[in-house]
Amino acid sequence: MSATPASTPRLFVDLPLGPDTAPVIDGAAAHYLLNVMRLKTGDPLLLFDNRSGEWLGAIADAGKRSLSVRIDRQTRDLEAVPDLWLCFAPVKKARLDWIIEKATELGVARLQPVITERTIVERVKAERIEAQIIEACEQCGRTAVPTLADPVKLPQLLKDWPAGRTLLFADEAGGAPFASVDAPAPAAILTGPEGGFTDRERALLLASTDVRRVALGPRILRAETAAIAATSLWMARHGDWT
Numbered sequence: 001m002s003a004t005p006a007s008t009p010r011l012f013v014d015l016p017l018g019p020d021t022a023p024v025i026d027g028a029a030a031h032y033l034l035n036v037m038r039l040k041t042g043d044p045l046l047l048f049d050n051r052s053g054e055w056l057g058a059i060a061d062a063g064k065r066s067l068s069v070r071i072d073r074q075t076r077d078l079e080a081v082p083d084l085w086l087c088f089a090p091v092k093k094a095r096l097d098w099i100i101e102k103a104t105e106l107g108v109a110r111l112q113p114v115i116t117e118r119t120i121v122e123r124v125k126a127e128r129i130e131a132q133i134i135e136a137c138e139q140c141g142r143t144a145v146p147t148l149a150d151p152v153k154l155p156q157l158l159k160d161w162p163a164g165r166t167l168l169f170a171d172e173a174g175g176a177p178f179a180s181v182d183a184p185a186p187a188a189i190l191t192g193p194e195g196g197f198t199d200r201e202r203a204l205l206l207a208s209t210d211v212r213r214v215a216l217g218p219r220i221l222r223a224e225t226a227a228i229a230a231t232s233l234w235m236a237r238h239g240d241w242t
């Protein structure tokens, strides 16, 4: 199987792909391929569908606003992503973008916004976050797209918590050193907002069965740093970085 050049555009399509499919791409993706990348009929591209893995194809017909693709061969199977959820209190724009992009690159299975008492961000724009997830998947080579869950309040999250999934609660007030905690999948990480967790929330978390309180060193990290540091530590030990 010959390798595809690293410069080959790689795109998510929300259509089932296979050897006998002829996907048509339109909208923003078509605009990007035709007008930004300036692709022409015959140019190669990689497509993935979050269902069947990744496929190499070529543009069969480049129109003005849409293009059709001829599928040549499968390049990768759908990957089995490590079963790690990132539960995070949404933070302000650029920092939230950073959490989404980096967590996707690092390999989380699910992104769960959690509304805490000190969360100041009022609305999480799902469409915007979805777009960032897709872009990060396209860039980093993921074939499985992480799930974006609807925001939930912390007490509800705990109430509905699936038994047996360890929740690693990153507590700025201290806990067991993260790297010393053995928490294989299924697992989840919880990080707080800019203002941290309240005492009431801390008490609620510590009274929950699957929760383990973890510390990320002696310094107070920004919420996004904490989310990414914790995800990296977990991936290195229990994920697919081996």
Ligand code: SAH
Pocket (backbone or CB within 6 Å): 170, 171, 172, 173, 174, 190, 191, 192, 193, 194, 195, 196, 197, 214, 215, 216, 217, 218, 219, 220, 221, 222, 223, 224, 226, 227
């Ligand atoms: N304003 C708070 C800090 C909030 S930091 C204060 O001054 O205490 C935002 C979130 O990042 C925290 O709620 C926690 O989940 C995580 N975090 C930051 N530093 C951490 C650390 N050293 N250990 C564990 N979690 C940390």
